[in-house]
Amino acid sequence: MVTTEHALLVKGLKKAYGDVVAVDGLNLDMKVGECFGLIGPNGAGKTTTIEICEGLLDRDSGDVEVLGMTWDANGNQLREKLGIQLQDTQLSEKLTVSETLHLFRSFYVKGRDVRDVIDAVQLGEKNNARVGTLSGGQKQRLAIACALVGDPDLLFLDEPTTGLDPQSRRRLWSLIEGFKATGRSILLTTHYMDEAEKLCDRVAIVDHGRVIALGTPAELIESIGATIPAPPPRASSASLEDVFVALTGRTLRDE
Amino acid sequence: MSDMETRTPSRRFVDRSIVQLTLVRFREFIRQPEAVFWTFVFPILLAVGLGLAFRSRAPERPLIGVVSSDATAAGIFASLQKDSTLTAESFTSDTAAQHALRTAKVAILAVSDGRGGVRYIYDPQRSESAIARLVADRAIQTGAGRADPVAVSEMKVTERGSRYIDFVIPGLLGMNLMGSGIWGLGFAIVDSRSKRLLKRFMATPMSRAEYLMSFLFSRMFFLILEVVTLLGFGVLAFKVPMRGSILDLALICILSALTFGGVGLLVASRAKTVEGVSGLMNFVMLPMWILSGVFFSSNNFPSIVQPLIRILPLTAVNDALRANMLEGASLGGVAPQLIVIAAWLVISFAAALKLFRWR
Numbered sequence: 001m002v003t004t005e006h007a008l009l010v011k012g013l014k015k016a017y018g019d020v021v022a023v024d025g026l027n028l029d030m031k032v033g034e035c036f037g038l039i040g041p042n043g044a045g046k047t048t049t050i051e052i053c054e055g056l057l058d059r060d061s062g063d064v065e066v067l068g069m070t071w072d073a074n075g076n077q078l079r080e081k082l083g084i085q086l087q088d089t090q091l092s093e094k095l096t097v098s099e100t101l102h103l104f105r106s107f108y109v110k111g112r113d114v115r116d117v118i119d120a121v122q123l124g125e126k127n128n129a130r131v132g133t134l135s136g137g138q139k140q141r142l143a144i145a146c147a148l149v150g151d152p153d154l155l156f157l158d159e160p161t162t163g164l165d166p167q168s169r170r171r172l173w174s175l176i177e178g179f180k181a182t183g184r185s186i187l188l189t190t191h192y193m194d195e196a197e198k199l200c201d202r203v204a205i206v207d208h209g210r211v212i213a214l215g216t217p218a219e220l221i222e223s224i225g226a227t228i229p230a231p232p233p234r235a236s237s238a239s240l241e242d243v244f245v246a247l248t249g250r251t252l253r254d255e
Numbered sequence: 256m257s258d259m260e261t262r263t264p265s266r267r268f269v270d271r272s273i274v275q276l277t278l279v280r281f282r283e284f285i286r287q288p289e290a291v292f293w294t295f296v297f298p299i300l301l302a303v304g305l306g307l308a309f310r311s312r313a314p315e316r317p318l319i320g321v322v323s324s325d326a327t328a329a330g331i332f333a334s335l336q337k338d339s340t341l342t343a344e345s346f347t348s349d350t351a352a353q354h355a356l357r358t359a360k361v362a363i364l365a366v367s368d369g370r371g372g373v374r375y376i377y378d379p380q381r382s383e384s385a386i387a388r389l390v391a392d393r394a395i396q397t398g399a400g401r402a403d404p405v406a407v408s409e410m411k412v413t414e415r416g417s418r419y420i421d422f423v424i425p426g427l428l429g430m431n432l433m434g435s436g437i438w439g440l441g442f443a444i445v446d447s448r449s450k451r452l453l454k455r456f457m458a459t460p461m462s463r464a465e466y467l468m469s470f471l472f473s474r475m476f477f478l479i480l481e482v483v484t485l486l487g488f489g490v491l492a493f494k495v496p497m498r499g500s501i502l503d504l505a506l507i508c509i510l511s512a513l514t515f516g517g518v519g520l521l522v523a524s525r526a527k528t529v530e531g532v533s534g535l536m537n538f539v540m541l542p543m544w545i546l547s548g549v550f551f552s553s554n555n556f557p558s559i560v561q562p563l564i565r566i567l568p569l570t571a572v573n574d575a576l577r578a579n580m581l582e583g584a585s586l587g588g589v590a591p592q593l594i595v596i597a598a599w600l601v602i603s604f605a606a607a608l609k610l611f612r613w614r
Contacts, residue, residue: 054458056614079460086458090450094286095279103279106272107459130286150459 006065007032007154007185008053013062015048015209022048024209025062030202035176035186037200039193039240041248045209046189047087050158053187054084067154080108083152085143087159093132097123097142100131101149108150121145121175137168144175155179155186161195173199193241203240207248272461276469283443284477293438294477298431298485302424305550306493309419317387318342320361322352327367334398335365341390362387365395416496416581424489425576426549431481432508433543433569436515437522437536439477440470444523445532454614463613471516478512498583506586507579507593511572514596517603518568524610543569571595 010028014021023045030036038046051057053064055071055078064071069078091100101114118124121141126134134142140160147155157176161169169192176199180186190196196203197217205213205220213220220243268274284290321332323345335343344361346352355361356376362384363377373395377384397403447453456466482505489495497504522539526532546553546560547569556564564570575592578584586593 056454056458076460079458082458084455084458086451086455088451089455090452091455092279092283092447092450092452094283099279099282102270103272103275104459106270106275107456107461109460146455 005031007034007067008036008187009063009065010049010053011063013049013052013064014060015045015052015057016060022209023052023059026206026210028204028211030185030187032185033180033183034201035180035188035199037196037203038187038189038206039191039196039203039244040189040206044206044248046206047158048209049206050156050187050189054082054156055079080110080150081153083147083150083155085147085155085157085160087162089143091131091139091142091146093130096128096130097134097145098127100142101145104146105149111150112148114149117145117149120148120178122171135168137164137171140164140168140172141175144172148179153184155184157186157188159189159191162191169195193239193244197240205244205247213243213247273465273468273472276461276465277472280443280469280473281476284439284473290438294431294435294481295484298427298481299488302420302427302485302488303492305423306420309423315383316340316342317362317383317390318344318360319387319391320344320346320352320355320364322346322349322364322366325367325369327369327371327373330398331365331367331373331395334395335391337398338390338394341387341394363391365391416498418493420489420493421495421581422552422577423550424485424493424495425580426573428482428485428508429511429547429569429573429576430544430549431485432478432511432572433515433518433540435477435481436474436512437519437540439474440516440519441523441526441532441536442529443470444520445526445529448523448526448612448614449528457613467520470520471513474512474516475509478508482508495580497580499579500585503586504576504579507572507575507589507596510593510596510600511568511575514568514572514600514603517600517607520607521603521610524607525612543567546570548573566595568596568599571599 006029008028008030010026013023013026013028015023026045026049028036028049038049040046048057052059053066055066055075066078067081071078095103097118098114101117105111105114115127118127121144123138123141123145126138131139131142144157144160147157155176160176161172164172173195176186176188180199186199188196188199200217202214202216203220204211213223215223217240221240223243269278317340319335319341321328321335321343323329323332332343332345335341344355346355352361352364352366356364359381362381363375366374366376368374373392375388375391377388379385379388444453447456486495486497490497518539519536522535523532526535543549546556546564547567548554549569553561553564553570553573571592575589575596578589578592582588
């Protein structure tokens with residue numbers, strides 16, 4: 001593993017698409033071994049931020065350091081060390097689970113045994129099933145398996161559980177917790193506050209391309225107790241969801 | 256998740272990414288029955304259909320009607336029956352005979368004029384009737400005792416290589432090389448792009464060169480199958496001649512497949528949706544289907560557009576294939592065509608790699 005304090009360091013990141021400013025001076029500071037959550041409404045700039053960190057998009061300005069390296073200087077080295085799950089990738093439906101993972105495994109110099117990864121994501125029974133026949137949850141676990149097969153030091157998960165049923169979500173959570181238990185780092189975006197509360201060591205709430213709040217889930221929940229008039233019925237059991245709504249002025253699934 | 260040990264990078268052949276990527280091409284192709292049909296079965300169906308529709312037949316024998324009215328008519332009918340190049344049919348009434356003529360069941364009527372002579376009733380505008388007039392007259396005059404003053408002998412020649420099927424098989428091969436090259440690359444790449452799979456690959460250390468090479472490798476493999484199936488069928492079923500060197504033919508096919516692969520890559524370089532690239536591919540291929548001499552000679556088009564037609568890649572491919580197969584031309588003999596094909600190869604690849612959008 002790379003010996004650096006920070007898994008990810010982002011300073012003053014800016015990115016605009018024409019007139020639309022997607023990321024507007026965003027700062028992030030994520031430690032090695034941390035599971036860090038980015039939450040925010042749609043269009044807040046989460047996906048743009050994560051794709052710049054993944055080396056898939058060019059930034060307009062600002063500094064991005066991933067595992068102590070930069071994309072400009074160490075692009076190829078970095079790709080070997082990152083595991084990535086994108087929001088909207090559709091894996092080839094004609095291939096089987098095993099074939100898909102062997103393909104992804106072949107891209108990396110070092111990586112994990114394909115069979116082990118398939119077992120780890122509980123797709124052993126689906127080993128020879130075509131991707132087209134998998135359920136949404138199984139497809140998502142396969143996408144994460146593709147991210148794990150290169151044995152990454154840092155995992156990027158962009159809304160990994162969106163659209164999944166509660167059971168599939170719990171399975172993915174335990175998968176993510178298992179990865180975290182090995183001391184590696186995860187950057188996660190999500191719409192679900194319970195997910196962020198359960199998985200993340202620290203959470204950054206992003207809106208309009210900036211971080212508007214940062215802290216552990218507990219700190220964030222505590223902080224709003226003082227700043228907003230508590231919602232009368234359940235003031236004592238404020239959740240991260242209340243923080244989110246209070247800060248962004250929007251409800252969760254606001255499109 | 257406890258066993259996170261990494262494997263040493265001692266890689267078996269099948270674990271190499273170029274091998275895995277090429278395997279993906281094979282798997283995706285053979286698991287798509289419609290692609291297999293259009294690549295292998297359709298050209299053969301087309302060849303069978305065209306071969307049957309335009310097969311060489313003996314010219315039809317003219318049908319000559321006779322009305323059995325008197326002894327002269329009986330003599331006419333007897334003379335006609337002796338001639339093997341025509342068919343005579345006897346009618347018992349004038350009305351029936353006239354009806355047969357009007358409805359083109361017979362080409363001509365040869366009737367007795369009542370004074371020992373013959374009268375032909377026919378429409379001179381109909382070419383089959385005009386021919387029937389000559390054939391019937393010859394048969395009747397010979398039957399009545401006319402002797403030809405000049406002795407005649409015949410040598411019949413039917414040349415393989417000049418039939419329509421001989422023309423169309425190389426054309427179908429060229430069309431197939433174009434179709435599988437452009438579709439094979441264009442569709443697969445844009446499909447991956449539209450599903451964000453290309454972008455996902457870009458997030459791995461995958462080599463871009465290997466990704467593109469995998470398409471060329473699989474194209475080369477399927478090329479062998481395509482060419483052998485279609486030509487094997489042409490040779491076995493229709494005895495299409497293969498007069499040139501097989502090695503030269505293989506080289507022409509490989510060069511052509513690479514060129515159309517390059518055109519496919521160019522077409523796929525920017526398109527974001529499968530619908531978009533389908534339109535583009537048809538826009539590229541349709542003019543060549545018509546202009547480049549697949550089903551009929553491109554010489555049919557006016558001479559002013561000939562220079563344009565000559566520089567189309569499919570025209571050059573078809574001309575080279577025909578020169579090799581039908582005329583036995585050497586590679587030197589098809590040098591101008593090879594130059595055109597190679598130029599397209601260089602231009603399309605250079606442009607495609609410049610324009611290609613990897614996400």
